[in-house]
Amino acid sequence: MNAFVGTGALVRLILRRDRVLMPVWILLLSLTPVLLASSIKLAYPTAAGLAQYAAESRSNATFSMLYGQITVPTLGGMTFWRSATGMTFLALIALLTVVRHTRTEEEAGRRELVGATVVGRQASLAAALITTFAACLAVGVLVTLGLLTQHVPAGGAVIAGLAWTAAGWMFATVGAVAAQLTEGAGAARGLALTVLAVAFVLRAGGDANNTWLSWLSPLGWTYRADPFGSPRWWVFAAAAAVVAALGGSAMWLSGQRDLGAGFLPQRSGPADAGRGLRSAMGLAWRLQRGALLAWTTAFAVLGVIFGGVAKTTVDLFVKNERLGDVFQQLGGRAGMSDVFIAGMMSIAALIVSGYAISAALKLRTEEASLRSEPVLATTTGRFSWLSSHLVFAIVGPTVALTVCGLIAGLTYGASVSDIGRELPRVLGAALVQLPAVWLLAGLTVALFGLLPRLAQPLGWTALAVCLFLGQIGAVLRLGQALLDVSPFTHVPRVPAADLSAVPLLWLAGIAALLTAAGFVGFRRRDIPVT
């Protein structure tokens, strides 16, 4: 077992480095179910109330798509269902954590420093997996304990906790394999995130109409573990098999390769720069085009899914006799699809904000890695350098959302044989989100200019707050004043509601002001701040 020598020391190193970050995400994630359980209990104290909540939610395909299928209308069942998104986030964090402590370390050359001491070949990967597994287990245990305080069946609470842990473990090993394949940490993250995205989309597509598609996705297994109904134990056997297979593969790959090398080939580049690479803008294009392409493709796929399920959703709803009244209240078939489209696009907007923020944070990465310094020591001014990346934070999400809206509009329009009417409505629902997305990009730029060291944590925190308020703010019955903090609260629910320009102008105006503040701050400050 020579290859694992030093694992213990590396585990301690990881715990030391993540001593703030790790407890924070463990707590935040594991608190979500218990918070949701107590608010659901408050809102629907009776079994009848819960049953009605379940019936309403079942009829809304947006909900099914996002949170999965509801199995039992009990407190435990509804809580597990409603908090399932947390499992996806746990999976996301788990894979990022593993890549962060393996390939990122290796790319930075720190693994070499450590590897030259008495540390085995597998120690780094083993330590990253052990700590991530332990953290996911902690989340699972806390989820179980939290649910127990809400007096749900104990067996169900344990299975729910297990489902969360399983989601984290499976994607931790996805991250571990990805980290062996590529030479760059960014590419490894991209690869692992793509796997997660595909798993999420398969599950969402399957759950929207309750089809077998979800069973293709490991994420779907955990969503469908049904802890409070008739638990599917085999799900955990399958998850264990995935963990063993991927974890074993990662170890095997890691044992085969050279330090610093990957399995995907590293091609050499051109000896001369092409014509496009002659300005700060040309450089930003080279650095950001991959992300733009990836996000646009992902949003094109999202558009196909949104457009594809919109009609089926409404069809299902119409068939449901009991909900006829609700159906009429919502304005019949057209009204129903409008609500669905508006809901989908507001989710898309939150996702694309992640792109906006990461594109803006490229500024920070370039500065902190000292790569901006030689560029700013040329005739490139601070403004043009900042603008070159800002363009991608503003235009990138715009392109992605436009493509998503166009494709969703075409797909949905074709399915109801009325492209002329639906295309502009669906596209409008996408575009109306943009000012709120720009506001988050502007906020990130303002942070970069004024508080560069905090730009990264605060930028992502802002998105996390918006996600939190948008996803569970209403269920937790937070006050309107609090919900208003999120720019997305102010976006008109087009096409279900009328388009009102005032909030959009406000959002765009604030975005512009924040961006301007970022420019002014950046012009006055020292570079580089590291």
Added chain:
Amino acid sequence: MDNIIDISGLDKSFGRTRALDGLDLTVRPGEVHGFLGPNGAGKTTTIRVLLGLLRADAGTVRVLGGDPWREATELHRRLAYVPGDVTLWPNLSGGEVVDLLGRLRGGYDKKRRDELLKRFDLDPRKKGRAYSKGNRQKVGLVAALASDVELLVLDEPTSGLDPLMEEVFRECIEEERQRGRTVLLSSHILAEVEALCDRVSIIRKGRTVETGTLADLRHLTRTSISAELATTPVGLAELPGVHDLRVEGLRVRCEVEADALDTLLKHLASFGVRTLSSHPPTLEELFLRHYQDSPTEPVAAR
């Protein structure tokens, strides 16, 4: 002609850390100026102020006749900079970076670029993440040396280069001098500065402690003398400016201050000199004196 770089009384603090504390630096047209100091002395901070990346807290800074903070981009057209630790974009090839930086500077000599790539034995097709530290440094150097500029600002340019490449670098700087370009070369490698520089500024804890030609600085320091005499010497210890004296029979070894050298030699001659060797202090010795002895007051040779 005006000085290329003129800094006086430059202060710069980062929070409570005082990085520069009344620093002075003058670089004349056409000279290769060595900018010496140990790690953390403030060399890189000074260079970043020169480039207009950091804003001076106090003092005056003129580069190529302009204010680097306010006229950064105009001045950058006329200078090229190589950071101490060249970091490259992982997905850009070395050749692409050289071309990009040259174009961003507003012009470079494509033929000279190709020639430099050959001389430095650098494969321009490799991607940024595939280069070793020395090769990354070469990318930065080739980009700067191929640029059509008046001033080269090089921050510890040879860190990571092997001795063969250091030699190539020295040749290149010699050529730059002959073309009349001005070079500011920060370093803690003394041999490099001794071989290349016309004048030197030594800084310590954010302050300039010495400035001048190497000859000027040696003037301020002791020469090592060892001699074998015909008769036993007496009275050496009483001579002014003689240090570390050791007399073993007819052999004498000592260190002598420059202005006491004449007196010492005359005194030795009176005992009959059989052999005599003297050597001027290496920069190494200069350096050690500045950073190990008690703080020296700034010496005026500016």
